[in-house]
Amino acid sequence: MAHDAAHLGKQQVYEQFENIDQQNESYLVGMWSFLVTEVMFFGVLLFSYVLYRWQYQDYFYTIHKLLDVNMGAVNTVILLSSSYSMVLAVHFAQIKKRSAQLSALLFTIGCAFGFLIIKYFEYSHKIHAGLVPGPKFVWPAVDNPELMANVPASVAQMFFSLYFAMTGLHGIHVIVGILILGTLSFLVWRKSSLVEDYMITEMIGLYWHFVDLVWIFLFPLFYLMPR
Amino acid sequence: MSNVVEKKNQKDSHMEEKNYITTDYTLKSWFITKDHKRIAMLYLVTVLIFFFVGSVAAGFVRFELTSPNGQFLESETYNRMFTAHGVVMIFFFLLVAIPAVLGNFLLPLMIGARDLAFPKLNLLSYYLFLGGALFGVTALVTGGVDTGWTFYTPLSSMYSNSQVVLTLTGAFIAGFSSISTAVNFIVTIHKMRAPGLTWFRLPLFVWAHYATSVIILLGTPVVAITLALVAVERLLHIGVFSPEYGGDPVLFQHMFWFYSHPAVYIMILPAMGVINEVIACFSRNRIFGYKFIAASSLAIAALGFLVWGHHMFVSSESYYQAAFFSLMSFLVAIPSAIKVFNWSATLYKGMIYVTTPMAYAIGFLGLFVIGGLTGLYCSCLATDEHLTGTYFIVAHFHYVMVGGTIMAFLAGIHFWWPKMTGRLYPESWGKIGMLIIFSGFHMTFMPQFIVGFLGMPRRYHYYYFAPEFQIYHVLSTAGAGVLAIGFMIPVVYLILSLKHGAKAPQNPWNAKGLEWEKVDAVPTTHNFHEIPVVNEPAYNYSIDDEPPIEAEKTRLGVVRESN
Numbered sequence: 001m002a003h004d005a006a007h008l009g010k011q012q013v014y015e016q017f018e019n020i021d022q023q024n025e026s027y028l029v030g031m032w033s034f035l036v037t038e039v040m041f042f043g044v045l046l047f048s049y050v051l052y053r054w055q056y057q058d059y060f061y062t063i064h065k066l067l068d069v070n071m072g073a074v075n076t077v078i079l080l081s082s083s084y085s086m087v088l089a090v091h092f093a094q095i096k097k098r099s100a101q102l103s104a105l106l107f108t109i110g111c112a113f114g115f116l117i118i119k120y121f122e123y124s125h126k127i128h129a130g131l132v133p134g135p136k137f138v139w140p141a142v143d144n145p146e147l148m149a150n151v152p153a154s155v156a157q158m159f160f161s162l163y164f165a166m167t168g169l170h171g172i173h174v175i176v177g178i179l180i181l182g183t184l185s186f187l188v189w190r191k192s193s194l195v196e197d198y199m200i201t202e203m204i205g206l207y208w209h210f211v212d213l214v215w216i217f218l219f220p221l222f223y224l225m226p227r
Numbered sequence: 228m229s230n231v232v233e234k235k236n237q238k239d240s241h242m243e244e245k246n247y248i249t250t251d252y253t254l255k256s257w258f259i260t261k262d263h264k265r266i267a268m269l270y271l272v273t274v275l276i277f278f279f280v281g282s283v284a285a286g287f288v289r290f291e292l293t294s295p296n297g298q299f300l301e302s303e304t305y306n307r308m309f310t311a312h313g314v315v316m317i318f319f320f321l322l323v324a325i326p327a328v329l330g331n332f333l334l335p336l337m338i339g340a341r342d343l344a345f346p347k348l349n350l351l352s353y354y355l356f357l358g359g360a361l362f363g364v365t366a367l368v369t370g371g372v373d374t375g376w377t378f379y380t381p382l383s384s385m386y387s388n389s390q391v392v393l394t395l396t397g398a399f400i401a402g403f404s405s406i407s408t409a410v411n412f413i414v415t416i417h418k419m420r421a422p423g424l425t426w427f428r429l430p431l432f433v434w435a436h437y438a439t440s441v442i443i444l445l446g447t448p449v450v451a452i453t454l455a456l457v458a459v460e461r462l463l464h465i466g467v468f469s470p471e472y473g474g475d476p477v478l479f480q481h482m483f484w485f486y487s488h489p490a491v492y493i494m495i496l497p498a499m500g501v502i503n504e505v506i507a508c509f510s511r512n513r514i515f516g517y518k519f520i521a522a523s524s525l526a527i528a529a530l531g532f533l534v535w536g537h538h539m540f541v542s543s544e545s546y547y548q549a550a551f552f553s554l555m556s557f558l559v560a561i562p563s564a565i566k567v568f569n570w571s572a573t574l575y576k577g578m579i580y581v582t583t584p585m586a587y588a589i590g591f592l593g594l595f596v597i598g599g600l601t602g603l604y605c606s607c608l609a610t611d612e613h614l615t616g617t618y619f620i621v622a623h624f625h626y627v628m629v630g631g632t633i634m635a636f637l638a639g640i641h642f643w644w645p646k647m648t649g650r651l652y653p654e655s656w657g658k659i660g661m662l663i664i665f666s667g668f669h670m671t672f673m674p675q676f677i678v679g680f681l682g683m684p685r686r687y688h689y690y691y692f693a694p695e696f697q698i699y700h701v702l703s704t705a706g707a708g709v710l711a712i713g714f715m716i717p718v719v720y721l722i723l724s725l726k727h728g729a730k731a732p733q734n735p736w737n738a739k740g741l742e743w744e745k746v747d748a749v750p751t752t753h754n755f756h757e758i759p760v761v762n763e764p765a766y767n768y769s770i771d772d773e774p775p776i777e778a779e780k781t782r783l784g785v786v787r788e789s790n
Contacts, residue, residue, distance in 0.1 A: 014346075015341060015342070015753065016335075016340060016341045016342035016343070016344065016346060016419070017344075017419075018758070022418060022419070025418055026344045026345075026414050026415075026417075026418040026419070029413065029414045029417050029418060030344065030345060030410050030411075030413075030414045033409075033410045033413050033414065033444055034406075034410055036444050036445065037406050037410075037444055037445075037447070037448040038448070040444075040445055040446075040448040040449050041448040041449075041451070041452050043448075043449070044448075044449050044452045044453060044456075044482055045452065045467075047482075048467045048478060051475070051478065052467070052473075052474070055473075056473065132463075132464075132465075133463075133464045133465055133466065133472065134463070134464030135464070152473070154471060154472045154473040155472070155473050157464075157466075157469075157471075157472040158466075158467070158469075158472040158473050158474055160465075161464075161465045161466050161467050161469070161472060161474075162467060164465050165456065165459065165465055165467060168465075169452075
């Protein structure tokens with residue numbers, strides 16, 4: 001144990017733990033347990049999506065043409081790149097290359113901001129087009145009125161409810177991710193003893209990969225519907 | 228481990244060391260503590276306050292029903308009253324009472340750890356709970372909610388004119404408090420057991436909390452997001468349950484009960500954990516069928532996720548769904564019965580001492596059996612068509628949740644009171660209180676079985692259509708009064724015991740388990756002077772042990788029941 005701890009650096013072992021291994025293993029089990037709750041969290045929305053898509057498949061297919069598949073694709077590329085840089089950050093944390101770790105983290109944060117900026121343009125376009133469900137919902141949609149005229153306004157509102165609920169919850173996770181990654185970068189920059197060990201970076205990495213993974217589901221579900 | 232001399236030495240050498248209470252008296256030291264024992268005490272005080280609030284609401288409901296035309300409340304107010312009772316009791320008392328108080332206090336002690344794995348997260352969970360509760364209370368004082376604790380759509384999402392969003396926010400935040408506690412428990416149980424403490428040497432209390440944590444992990448996020456969806460539907464018209472958008476309000480019921488049925492097991496499994504400890508100790512017997520009890524906890528957790536549809540037999544469920552959920556609900560009876568039979572078998576040929584915790588535990592057995600067996604009437608399709616939405620259901624779930632959880636909570640509080648506070652409570656008062664609570668409980672809820680069977684619907688303000696029901700309602704209300712007096716008794720003597728109770732020795736019950744044998748009379752902040760090594764199975768009792776009655780030697784305890 002002792003030489004492991006030496007190898008990992010001199011991160012503080014908190015008093016409730018026996019040694020650094022127990023502490024790190026506890027962190028990992030805790031993080032995975034938390035991710036289980038996240039899966040259940042998004043699971044509810046996915047389940048609703050499956051239910052309504054099964055019910056309104058043809059309508060949903062028509063409505064999904066209102067979404068901008070290019071923006072979605074760019075966002076997918078951005079998030080996948082950020083996942084790669086996150087992996088690098090964990091790698092550099094393990095081999096203690098602090099400045100490389102910091103740049104990888106900053107790149108990840110940059111990607112997250114890029115994602116949100118594109119999301120902002122998407123959302124504001126939808127809002128201007130009156131596609132937010134509620135009393136002010138504009139239907140048939142101004143973008144493609146002939147095609148959309150066949151679709152009942154109610155189903156369109158359901159589609160956009162799901163769209164905003166799911167991408168919105170994902171967006172909140174991206175924002176939280178930016179906050180966490182920002183804090184981590186700050187700690188790495190200040191050479192804090194908290195991040196002496198790579199475990200914190202690893203855990204944040206797990207979170208970030210989860211956020212990516214959710215998008216990997218959302219992108220085809222909303223933007224790439226098969227006929 | 229049973230070496231008395233060794234114990235004495237241990238006690239003497241650490242006599243002067245400060246325990247977790249005396250280590251610091253400032254308020255600040257309590258409110259920013261990371262000590263699981265102090266956090267447990269914070270939870271204890273908080274949940275008792277909510278128990279009081281919920282009871283007052285129940286009192287209003289009961290009083291209102293003593294007349295077929297209501298007493299003095301508006302029907303609107305009546306709706307808000309029973310909702311307040313349900314929301315407060317479930318979200319802010321029952322779901323947290325045993326795990327967050329007893330579980331928090333005892334888990335690290337039982338598995339030989341210095342604290343939970345994440346002490347800061349534990350403190351955060353308390354403040355999340357408090358934050359959620361704050362929203363709940365704000366909703367209550369600014370008008371309350373009238374949807375019932377179940378928040379069914381579209382009433383909650385479209386029509387209700389009460390503080391739905393505030394209440395939902397409160398429940399949402401309190402959910403995260405549950406989740407953080409569950410993550411903490413799971414990690415602690417997996418990673419922080421003392422050397423030699425294998426899974427099958429764990430006290431069953433720990434197994435029960437493990438199963439509970441798994442349920443919380445899988446269930447609570449589901450209800451959290453479901454309630455959040457109702458809130459955004461009200462606020463932003465983003466509605467996945469909205470019939471206006473071609474949505475299905477019944478979807479809400481599925482998602483709600485997917486959590487809220489297992490939530491019953493979040494309340495009852497820790498209760499069963501407490502009962503294991505108490506019954507084994509006071510019958511001086513190894514628990515019968517240890518592995519079966521441990522496995523039945525997990526089985527209840529697993530089956531619990533497959534029975535939610537039995538709340539929806541009359542909400543547009545298909546025959547096949549209904550038949551499936553009915554069958555699954557019957558299956559839950561099997562692990563539950565395994566536990567009850569095993570506890571009874573533990574009593575058999577044991578040396579039974581009827582102390583207050585034991586009295587509560589035996590009371591638990593009676594109430595839980597009645598609650599459980601009447602559950603079978605509710606899971607059977609044919610009878611449930613008649614019983615659904617009546618007071619029969621109300622009586623059934625009160626027998627399980629209140630009769631089960633509160634009896635076990637009180638059993639646990641009494642059993643571990645010496646460890647938690649270092650004081651002994653007065654045995655005779657303890658038993659008087661138990662008898663009053665037990666009889667008050669039956670007086671309150673037995674008439675509800677009858678009136679429900681006769682057709683009294685739940686949540687109705689008036690029953691002028693059937694004035695013959697009045698006698699049952701009056702009986703039930705009288706019982707509620709007895710119950711209220713009963714609950715006051717332990718509160719009074721337990722508080723008095725803090726000052727006037729005799730000092731508790733290290734192991735007043737001569738009980739087995741690390742928290743009794745290896746920890747000081749009142750634990751120190753880090754629990755153990757050195758991490759213990761475990762080399763014997765749990766519940767290594769024998770009827771030749773010394774009697775569990777240190778309390779007998781004190782002025783306060785007059786307990787001895789010659790077997």
